[in-house]
Amino acid sequence: MNEIRTELNERLDAIRRLLLESMNLVAARVDEVTEVLLSRDVAGADRIILADDEFDLIAQQIEDLCIETLIREQPVASDLRTIVAAMHMNSDIERSGDLCTNIAKAVGRLQGTQVDDRIRDLIVRMAEQARILFERSAEAHEALDAELAKSIDELDDVLDDLHRDYIQAVIQEAKHGDMVPHQSLQFALIGRFYERIGDHAENLGERIRYIVDGWTPEREGADRERARSVPAESPEDEQIRSRGLAVIDSISEQRRIDATRRDFVANVSHELKTPVGAVVLLAETLVDANDEERVRLIGHLNQEALRMESIIDDLLELTRLEEFEASMTTVSLDDTVMMAVDMARGFAEARSIEVAVVGLPSNVEIEGEQRQIVRALVNLVDNAARYSEPGSQVTVTVDPLVELVDISVADTGVGIARPELERIFERFYRVDRARSRETGGTGLGLSIVRHVADNHSGRVMVDSKPGAGSTFTLQLPKVGNVEAPTVE
Ligand code: ADP
Numbered sequence: 001m002n003e004i005r006t007e008l009n010e011r012l013d014a015i016r017r018l019l020l021e022s023m024n025l026v027a028a029r030v031d032e033v034t035e036v037l038l039s040r041d042v043a044g045a046d047r048i049i050l051a052d053d054e055f056d057l058i059a060q061q062i063e064d065l066c067i068e069t070l071i072r073e074q075p076v077a078s079d080l081r082t083i084v085a086a087m088h089m090n091s092d093i094e095r096s097g098d099l100c101t102n103i104a105k106a107v108g109r110l111q112g113t114q115v116d117d118r119i120r121d122l123i124v125r126m127a128e129q130a131r132i133l134f135e136r137s138a139e140a141h142e143a144l145d146a147e148l149a150k151s152i153d154e155l156d157d158v159l160d161d162l163h164r165d166y167i168q169a170v171i172q173e174a175k176h177g178d179m180v181p182h183q184s185l186q187f188a189l190i191g192r193f194y195e196r197i198g199d200h201a202e203n204l205g206e207r208i209r210y211i212v213d214g215w216t217p218e219r220e221g222a223d224r225e226r227a228r229s230v231p232a233e234s235p236e237d238e239q240i241r242s243r244g245l246a247v248i249d250s251i252s253e254q255r256r257i258d259a260t261r262r263d264f265v266a267n268v269s270h271e272l273k274t275p276v277g278a279v280v281l282l283a284e285t286l287v288d289a290n291d292e293e294r295v296r297l298i299g300h301l302n303q304e305a306l307r308m309e310s311i312i313d314d315l316l317e318l319t320r321l322e323e324f325e326a327s328m329t330t331v332s333l334d335d336t337v338m339m340a341v342d343m344a345r346g347f348a349e350a351r352s353i354e355v356a357v358v359g360l361p362s363n364v365e366i367e368g369e370q371r372q373i374v375r376a377l378v379n380l381v382d383n384a385a386r387y388s389e390p391g392s393q394v395t396v397t398v399d400p401l402v403e404l405v406d407i408s409v410a411d412t413g414v415g416i417a418r419p420e421l422e423r424i425f426e427r428f429y430r431v432d433r434a435r436s437r438e439t440g441g442t443g444l445g446l447s448i449v450r451h452v453a454d455n456h457s458g459r460v461m462v463d464s465k466p467g468a469g470s471t472f473t474l475q476l477p478k479v480g481n482v483e484a485p486t487v488e
Pocket of ligand 1 (some may be wrong): 365379384387413415424431432436437440442
């Protein structure tokens with residue numbers, strides 16, 4: 001029995017040693033690959049790609065040892081925890097190794113690109129953070145220290161923030177036209193690779209905590225649930241109890257906000273996943289394609305890249321609308337409406353749809369930010385064209401009331417059923433996903449319109465009949481009536 005125990009311990013030690021070795025290897029690889037990336041060292045990148053086998057080799061050894069231990073020895077519960085965790089950690093480390101290789105693969109594709117200082121700086125900082133995350137994991141694993149393992153979460157938050165700044169910087173660069181679309185995509189993917197290395201390190205932290213004391217995220221969730229259902233200990237103490245309630249209230253409010261935010265992030269990720277996946281697949285197919293196929297594939301690539309661009313554009317617009325104070329000025333309504341119609345006409349005409357403007361008064365002024373109102377109207381006219389048959393007409397009507405002005409956009413298209421009317425202003429909600437996708441919709445257009453209306457103390461209304469068409473009306477207060485729009 002004693003002898004078996006020794007063998008078991010030896011195997012477990014070997015597993016721990018190999019895990020440690022591969023974690024340190026990832027930390028070093030993150031540094032190496034970042035160096036070749038920033039210096040565009042293609043030969044160095046090739047060496048890294050060839051060395052990818054190192055991870056597979058260690059991973060294979062760890063897996064064999066785990067399986068042998070399970071089959072041959074008699075592990076007790078805590079050993080089992082180590083083995084189960086080791087299997088998971090092994091795959092997180094192996095994937096992180098793959099991600100380093102992916103970064104190396106991007107080096108060749110970025111030949112001839114100039115990197116802006118800010119982007120370069122953010123890459124350096126993301127890489128540094130990713131390396132520190134893996135070093136911390138190795139340290140926590142070696143010391144079997146649950147607190148150290150827990151601290152990995154905070155390190156990963158720093159990396160996530162850096163990644164967010166980085167993506168913004170890449171988008172800005174792309175918008176200024178300093179980068180061609182496929183280069184910005186490559187840069188966006190590189191950022192994502194670093195971020196994912198961080199996610200894997202976070203998983204390692206969780207597994208280490210599992211080895212040390214059986215901690216799991218699910219258990220934490222259950223503990224929290226239990227704590228919430230414990231009754232108040234001194235119900236007669238009115239003051240304390242009500243104070244407790246207030247705290248619980250604010251916690252549940254925070255939870256609700258967090259949940260909304262999480263939903264939003266999940267939605268955005270989901271929306272971007274499809275075009276990003278398509279781009280990756282198309283790019284891989286391009287490598288072996290002949291000239292004729294290339295032309296076709298590049299066309300597709302372009303389409304998917306444009307789709308990502310419009311989603312990101314709309315998201316940025318929404319963020320701006322939510323976060324920034326609008327710079328209100330007095331704007332002329334006819335200028336604003338004509339600007340929007342001119343902008344939207346190209347898209348409508350491409351779908352053989354005519355846009356007519358009716359009753360445009362020349363003397364109505366509104367208080368607002370012209371850019372926002374134009375954007376809202378363009379979205380409405382685009383939608384009217386998007387959900388109508390070719391050959392039909394979209395009519396923009398301006399109707400000045402006493403204190404308000406109605407700008408309506410009417411189409412004779414597919415219309416919207418009553419139960420859907422409540423939901424179409426939600427972010428990413430679409431009645432017909434396929435049609436929205438085909439015509440380049442992002443699912444964010446109407447949320448933007450609603451925000452613009454809110455920002456201007458106005459509102460947006462819809463009247464629609466399936467099969468007959470829809471009329472969307474943006475109602476805004478005229479100059480001098482911003483504070484008190486007497487809308488029924
Ligand atoms: P999208 O980018 O998908 O058009 P929107 O937020 O602009 O997203 O609109 C949400 C959904 O509302 C659309 O997917 C579509 O189903 C419906 N919708 C919007 N405008 C119209 C319209 N003029 N006619 C019919 N359906 C519309």
